[in-house]
Amino acid sequence: MDKDKSGKLNMNELKAAVKNSVRVGIDSSDVEVIFKELDTDKDSLISQSELLKLVKGAMNEKRRKIVMCVFNVLKPEKSDHVKIADMKKKYNGLKHPAVLASRKAETQVVEELTSALELYQECPFTCLLYTSDAA
Numbered sequence: 001m002d003k004d005k006s007g008k009l010n011m012n013e014l015k016a017a018v019k020n021s022v023r024v025g026i027d028s029s030d031v032e033v034i035f036k037e038l039d040t041d042k043d044s045l046i047s048q049s050e051l052l053k054l055v056k057g058a059m060n061e062k063r064r065k066i067v068m069c070v071f072n073v074l075k076p077e078k079s080d081h082v083k084i085a086d087m088k089k090k091y092n093g094l095k096h097p098a099v100l101a102s103r104k105a106e107t108q109v110v111e112e113l114t115s116a117l118e119l120y121q122e123c124p125f126t127c128l129l130y131t132s133d134a135a
Contacts, residue, residue, distance in 0.1 A: 008045035011035050068094050 001017040002009060009017070015031045038046045038054060059067065074082045074090050093099055093109030104112075 006045075008047050010045055014046065088114050 001013060003013055003016075006012075011032065012067070014035050015028060018026055018031050019036075035046065038050050040050055040053070041052070052123045053107050071082060074087055076082075076086055088110060091110055091113060093106040093113070096106070098104040099109055
């Protein structure tokens with residue numbers, strides 16, 4: 001979908017994705033309307049955070065504080081990004097319910113978490129990505 005690997009979708013990429021994957025009659029003008037709604041910061045690109053906000057909705061204040069706390073623990077000093085490798089170094093799965101119940105090893109829990117995030121390998125997580133209402 002993201003042909004130029006920018007981490008964002010432009011209008012043509014969204015049109016191609018809709019054309020290739022949606023089996024209902026959505027014409028080009030409908031895609032343009034959808035694009036304009038998704039592009040909340042009006043930079044003519046749809047970012048990952050704009051898509052996530054559409055799917056998950058805005059975070060409530062309690063969840064935002066939890067995410068900020070976790071983000072600040074995981075991120076390297078003097079950085080505003082968390083990479084998968086950073087997460088692997090700092091994440092401790094010893095208190096995970098499956099580990100405590102002896103159903104999984106701690107290494108398995110860490111691997112499951114990071115493999116679920118492999119999609120984002122080229123796109124480091126930023127605090128803004130998950131906490132911004134402005135996307």
